[in-house]
Amino acid sequence: MTRRDPPRDRAQADAVSRRHHQRAHPLRRRPDRSGGLAGRCGHPTTATATAAPAPSGDPSGDPSASSATLAPPASGTTPATVATPAQGSAPATAADAPGLALAAYDAATGTAVLAPATTGPRSLSAQAAPADGSSADAASAVKPGQLIDSPPTPAAPHGALVAVTGVQPTADGKVAVTTRPATLPELLGGTSASLRSAVSPGSFEVHPQLGGVQVTTDLGATAGQGSVSGSLGLSADANVPLPDGSSLKLSGSVSLRPAIDFSYQGGAGLIDPQQARIGFTLGAHADWRVSAGLTGSTTPIRIPLATYSASPVVMVGALPVVINLAFTLSADVSADGTVTIDAEQAYDGQWGVHSDYVKGPGWTTTTDPGSSTVSPLHLDLRGSASARAGLLAEGSIALYDTVGVKASIEPYLRAAVNGSVVLDGTGGGSGTGAGSGSGPAVNGTAALYGGLDINGALMARIAILGTPILSADLPFLAFHREWPLTSVSVGQPPAPLVNWPALSAGLFDDNRSAYLKTRPDWDPKALKASCPDGTRLIGLSHGGDNGLCTDVTRANPWDADHTYVVDHGGTYVSTDWAPGYAKAQCPAGSVLTGYSRNGRTMGALCAKSAAPLGTSTRTLWFDKGDNRPAGAAGGDFSYGFAKGQCADDEVAAGLAYTQPWWQLWAARPYALLCQKLA
Numbered sequence: 001m002t003r004r005d006p007p008r009d010r011a012q013a014d015a016v017s018r019r020h021h022q023r024a025h026p027l028r029r030r031p032d033r034s035g036g037l038a039g040r041c042g043h044p045t046t047a048t049a050t051a052a053p054a055p056s057g058d059p060s061g062d063p064s065a066s067s068a069t070l071a072p073p074a075s076g077t078t079p080a081t082v083a084t085p086a087q088g089s090a091p092a093t094a095a096d097a098p099g100l101a102l103a104a105y106d107a108a109t110g111t112a113v114l115a116p117a118t119t120g121p122r123s124l125s126a127q128a129a130p131a132d133g134s135s136a137d138a139a140s141a142v143k144p145g146q147l148i149d150s151p152p153t154p155a156a157p158h159g160a161l162v163a164v165t166g167v168q169p170t171a172d173g174k175v176a177v178t179t180r181p182a183t184l185p186e187l188l189g190g191t192s193a194s195l196r197s198a199v200s201p202g203s204f205e206v207h208p209q210l211g212g213v214q215v216t217t218d219l220g221a222t223a224g225q226g227s228v229s230g231s232l233g234l235s236a237d238a239n240v241p242l243p244d245g246s247s248l249k250l251s252g253s254v255s256l257r258p259a260i261d262f263s264y265q266g267g268a269g270l271i272d273p274q275q276a277r278i279g280f281t282l283g284a285h286a287d288w289r290v291s292a293g294l295t296g297s298t299t300p301i302r303i304p305l306a307t308y309s310a311s312p313v314v315m316v317g318a319l320p321v322v323i324n325l326a327f328t329l330s331a332d333v334s335a336d337g338t339v340t341i342d343a344e345q346a347y348d349g350q351w352g353v354h355s356d357y358v359k360g361p362g363w364t365t366t367t368d369p370g371s372s373t374v375s376p377l378h379l380d381l382r383g384s385a386s387a388r389a390g391l392l393a394e395g396s397i398a399l400y401d402t403v404g405v406k407a408s409i410e411p412y413l414r415a416a417v418n419g420s421v422v423l424d425g426t427g428g429g430s431g432t433g434a435g436s437g438s439g440p441a442v443n444g445t446a447a448l449y450g451g452l453d454i455n456g457a458l459m460a461r462i463a464i465l466g467t468p469i470l471s472a473d474l475p476f477l478a479f480h481r482e483w484p485l486t487s488v489s490v491g492q493p494p495a496p497l498v499n500w501p502a503l504s505a506g507l508f509d510d511n512r513s514a515y516l517k518t519r520p521d522w523d524p525k526a527l528k529a530s531c532p533d534g535t536r537l538i539g540l541s542h543g544g545d546n547g548l549c550t551d552v553t554r555a556n557p558w559d560a561d562h563t564y565v566v567d568h569g570g571t572y573v574s575t576d577w578a579p580g581y582a583k584a585q586c587p588a589g590s591v592l593t594g595y596s597r598n599g600r601t602m603g604a605l606c607a608k609s610a611a612p613l614g615t616s617t618r619t620l621w622f623d624k625g626d627n628r629p630a631g632a633a634g635g636d637f638s639y640g641f642a643k644g645q646c647a648d649d650e651v652a653a654g655l656a657y658t659q660p661w662w663q664l665w666a667a668r669p670y671a672l673l674c675q676k677l678a
Contacts, residue, residue, distance in 0.1 A: 068193035068262075071151075071313040071320065079117040080150035081319060082142055085163070085182075089190025089266065092147055094318060100142070103174065105156040107401060110179040112155075112162070113170070114142065142167050142175050147182050151320050152311040158401040159311065159322030161187060161464065183466035184321070184399070185266060185273055193316045194263035199325060201232045203312055204258075209304035209328075212238030212250075232256045232308060234329070240303050243639055248292035250303065250331055252344070257283035260323055260397065261354050262314055264465075272359060272466045278404040279354020280325060280397045281370075287377070289344040290389040294335040300504070302392065303331040324398040332392045332410060336499040337385025344378040345413040347391065353407040355458040355474070357467050365458050367407075367479045374411050374450035376485065379423040381446070386416040386499060390451075402464045407456025414451055414482070419444015451482035455509075472525065480517045502637040503529035503537075503547040505597070512549070513593070515562050522566055523596040523603050530594035530605055533558065537592040537652050539645035540669045541638030542623050547595060548637040552648045554677055556610065557591050563608035565590070568601055577619045578656030578671045585654030585673060589613060592652040595669075602657045602667045613651065614676030620644050623670040646674035 079099040083092035103115035142148075142164060150160045162179035163186065170176050206215045216233040235253040242248055258280065265275040308327040313320045335341070349372030355365045381387065390412025397405050415421070422441045458474040503510050510529040511517055522528070531537055531549035534556045539548030558564075565587065572587040586592055586606035591613070594605030620627055622644025629647050637643065646652050654673035659666065 067317065068195040069315050070195065070197050070199075071315050078151045078153070080114065080148050080160075083147045083149060083187070083319070085145070085147055085186045086189030086266075091189045091191045091266075091317065091319060092149075092187050095141060095143075095146060098141060100175065102148070102150045102153045102155045102160060105150075105153075105160055107156075107160070110162065110165075110181075112148070112160070112177050112179055114148070114175040114177065116173050142177060147187060148177070148179065149187060149320055151313050151322060156401075157311070158324050158398065159313075159320075161322075161400050181464070183464055184264060184276075185466040187319055187321075188264060188266050188316060190266040191316060192265045193314075195314050196259065196261050197312075198257060198259040199310055199312050203310040204232055205309050206232065206234075207307045208234070209306055210236070210238050210240070210250075212236055213305055215306060232258070234306050236305060240301075240331075242292070242294075242301065243636070246293055248290065248301070248303075248333060250288075250290060250305075252286065252288035254286040254288070254305075254329065254391065255284065256308070256327070256329070256393075257350075258308070258310075258325060258327065258395075259283075260312060260314075260325060261352065262321070262323060264316070267359065272468065273357070274359050276357040276465050276467065277354055278323075278397060278399065278462070278465075279352060279366075280395060280405070280407075281350060281352035281368075282327070282393060282395065282409070283350035284347060284391075284393070286347040286391055287344065288331070288347070288389070288391055289342075289378075290331070290333055291342045292333065293340045294333075294338070294385070294387065300332055300334040300502075303333070305329045305331060322400050324400070325395070326397075327393055327395040330392045330394070332390045332412070333388070334501075335385050335387040336501050337383060339381060339383030339385035339387050339417065341387050341389070341415075342378070342380040343376065343387075343389055343413060343415070345389065346373075346375045346377050347411045348373050349411070351409050351452075351454065353405060353454070353456050355405050355462075357465065362468070363458055363470065363474055365405075365456070365474055367454050367456070369452060369454060369479055369481070372411055372452050374413050374452075376413055376415075376423055376448055379415060379421060379448070381415050381417045381422075382420040384418050384498075386414065388412050388414040388451075399462070399464050402462055403459045404462045405456065405458055407454065410453045412451045412453070414449040415446065416449075417444065417446045419446070421446035423448075448485040449482050450485055452479070454479040475521070480514060482514070498552045498633070499532070499535055499550060500552075500634040500637075501532055501535060501549045502634070503531070503549065503594075504545065505529040505547075505595075506545040511594075516564075516594075522564070522594075522605060523598070526596040526598035526603060528594060528596035528603070528605070535593075536607075537594065538650070539628070539634065539637060539643055539652075540595065540622070540655060540672060541641040541643045542668055542670065543641035544638045545597060546638035546641070546643075548634045548643075548645060549593075550634065550648075552633070554611070557651070558593070558607045559610040561608075564593070565606050566596070566603050567606060568603045573654070577617070577654070577673055581656040581658050581670055582667075583654055583656045583673075590653070591675075592654065595655065597667055599665065600659055600667050602655060602669065604655055609651075612678045613653075614678050616676040617653065618674050619656075620646060620672045620674050621670065622672070644669075644672050646672060649677050650674040651677060 082095045086092050099117040100114040101117040104113040146164045152159045161182045163182040164177050166178040168176040213236045233255045237251045240248045261279040263277040311324045351370040352368040390410045392410040394408040420443045505527045512532040513530040535549040535551045536557050538550045567584045570583040572585045584604035590606040593607040596603035626643050628645040652672050653675040655669045656671040657667045657669045
């Protein structure tokens with residue numbers, strides 16, 4: 001190709017997301033088979049608490065130990081605790097202050113206003129105000145150096161833990177204060193406390209995100225007495241528009257049992273604690289059905305169903321510690337190829353994630369996949385594709401307003417079919433074949449898999465625990481497990497099955513390689529994507545962070561030893577195939593199977609080829625518009641952006657990139673180096 005002048009870019013318009021609201025319909029619900037939060041996660045379905053053993057590093061050998069309990073839901077505005085900071089191993093001591101609550105709070109500036117609480121045993125509403133209307137009693141009770149430990153209020157929905165730096169009385173019994181952030185060691189001192197407890201469904205705010213979703217709450221038989229034996233549920237019956245103009249139907253029910261896991265073993269005075277833990281678990285049962293006609297390559301479609309949020313308060317002795325729990329539940333559907341799908345599946349299980357701090361070694365993160373089962377209840381799949389349907393739960397847990405842990409789990413059902421398969425796993429009906437539950441009726445080949453993906457990270461901003469600040473988020477070791485449910489072959493397959501999985505790494509990593517998920521991060525601190533094992537990268541988009549993989553013409557290109565390298569600086573460039581642009585290129589005999597972006601640089605993930613490659617190469621530019629083979633398969637893998645795609649008998653061996661004038665903070669690919677297969 002002749003040399004080109006550096007291209008001029010124009011901003012690409014993002015695809016407009018659409019939300020259609022449908023009238024909700026009540027659904028039948030299968031009996032709840034969830035095992036609650038027992039099992040491997042070990043979390044009871046009722047609130048329990050124990051005092052943790054004394055930290056071995058405590059100099060006195062007898063630190064203060066306080067019981068930890070889950071406070072009942074508050075009515076009205078709960079007063080804040082005004083306290084003198086911890087001294088030595090003793091926790092903070094509550095001051096003799098009137099009942100004051102946060103009426104205004106600006107975390108950015110640290111300014112706050114305390115006003116008489118509307119409820120509580122020491123509310124100013126039950127006291128006689130000074131005759132002149134001043135706030136002398138409140139102002140004299142709040143002093144610089146004290147702590148304000150506030151449960152959630154309208155002014156501070158996540159609660160607040162701050163130290164007072166200045167006090168200014170105002171009218172009407174209010175007090176204006178300036179503050180700085182405080183830490184749990186300042187509040188709890190050498191206290192040791194531990195709590196593993198389910199969270200009452202009545203504590204959650206639930207907001208449907210899709211028309212046709214109904215929220216249900218089972219508070220349990222003794223909900224009025226603080227029972228946490230109930231569950232959060234939703235049912236759905238909705239049609240969701242797809243980017244190609246078709247629609248997808250979702251129906252079914254979900255039941256969730258969230259729980260929190262918190263422990264703390266203090267050190268001496270304001271020194272960082274000996275041990276701390278923060279995490280959450282989620283027990284779930286779901287019966288879910290997805291019906292759709294999917295054409296070409298359908299990138300993962302994430303359909304938010306509902307958001308959940310709660311702010312339970314853990315009482316460590318007389319001191320409140322605010323924990324904020326949030327979830328988003330989504331349906332996740334994708335397919336490679338052309339297929340019509342009508343799949344119903346059941347999920348039962350519980351899982352957990354937590355991060356632990358031990359003085360000395362520091363932070364570690366742990367994923368507990370618990371016990372999870374995914375069962376196909378009904379399946380009618382026709383075409384030539386691999387289709388996947390799952391329920392994605394994305395959750396976070398925070399202490400006050402500092403996020404501690406974020407994690408996501410997706411139990412899913414994947415079916416690969418070349419022909420048709422009909423399955424009724426409920427065992428209903430009569431006769432033989434699929435209707436009797438005796439096995440799937442197959443014309444061609446089919447394979448069914450259950451799977452579980454867990455990802456997450458300890459967030460770097462968990463400074464409120466008083467531990468050394470992390471320089472970056474500490475990710476969990478990604479958990480991925482897929483297990484075969486059944487595999488059958490009957491008759492002659494109608495056509496070879498070709499996979500066209502699409503990648504998206506705009507906000508999060510999209511690592512599809514099962515092998516690489518068991519290895520260290522192949523490009524730390526960068527957004528990255530890798531093709532599923534058995535496929536290679538064949539396309540990239542210019543404006544987005546999307547890619548296209550395939551096994552067309554040649555499957556399983558990776559050598560048996562899974563040899564790979566990552567190139568950022570053009571180490572293996574022998575000829576300048578894209579003058580004026582930075583390049584990341586694979587060494588001879590390797591193919592591109594992934595890509596990464598870290599600000600203004602990009603990286604190439606290169607897998608050593610199992611078979612010899614051809615020597616013919618060409619530069620494929622796609623910065624000014626789509627540059628794809630005529631009738632290219634794989635679908636629109638990056639809607640709204642220019643795309644480049646090598647031919648079916650080629651592999652991608654390198655990418656050229658620079659920073660567009662309209663996006664100087666991010667590198668974007670401009671060209672691919674396409675190389676012939678042998």
